[in-house]
Amino acid sequence: MSPAAAATPLQIWQDVSRIGVQCVVAAAQSDLRQALQASICDRVRSLAMPGAPAPLDIIPIGDPAILAPGTVTLLVHASAEPVPGGQLVAFTIRPFRAAAEQTTVLYGAAPRAATLQNSGALNEALDAALGTALSETLPWLGRRRSRPLDPAGS
Secondary structure (H helix, E strand, O other), X not given: OOOOOOXXXXXXXXXXXXXXXXXXXXXXXXXXXXXXXXXXXXXXHHHHOOOOOOOEEEOOOOOHHHHOOOXXXXXXXXXXXXXXXXXXXXXXXXXXXXXXHHHOOOOOOOOEEEEEEOOOOOOHHHHHXXXXXXXXXXXXXXXXXXXXXXXXXX
């Protein structure tokens, strides 16, 4: 049995006039952190753009635009840890809107992880993980879900 789709969009997306993307990456190497932060933000913006109900922009850390009325910001929080042959990048994506409590999203997409090769360039594994997380977060991308977990463990 599959979960039923909501008849109306979540309140966080009602009357949205701007969508932002804001990324924070934690990594031991400053140059890797900055490059990965910019790359992930750019890729999230590109993946989220098709069918978006409002303009999509990257919002830098500290920019008060995140609090503007009608703005929903996709908060991307990632961590990069060295592993043999590259970096393991774990991340979450959560929508944020500075508005009434009714628009709060308590649980968003599940955390995801992918390994980057030593070049540090985004790869298919990270791209797929970002796309899956966005499809679970953004109503215009649809909800591609894997089979629900069986609580009985079978």
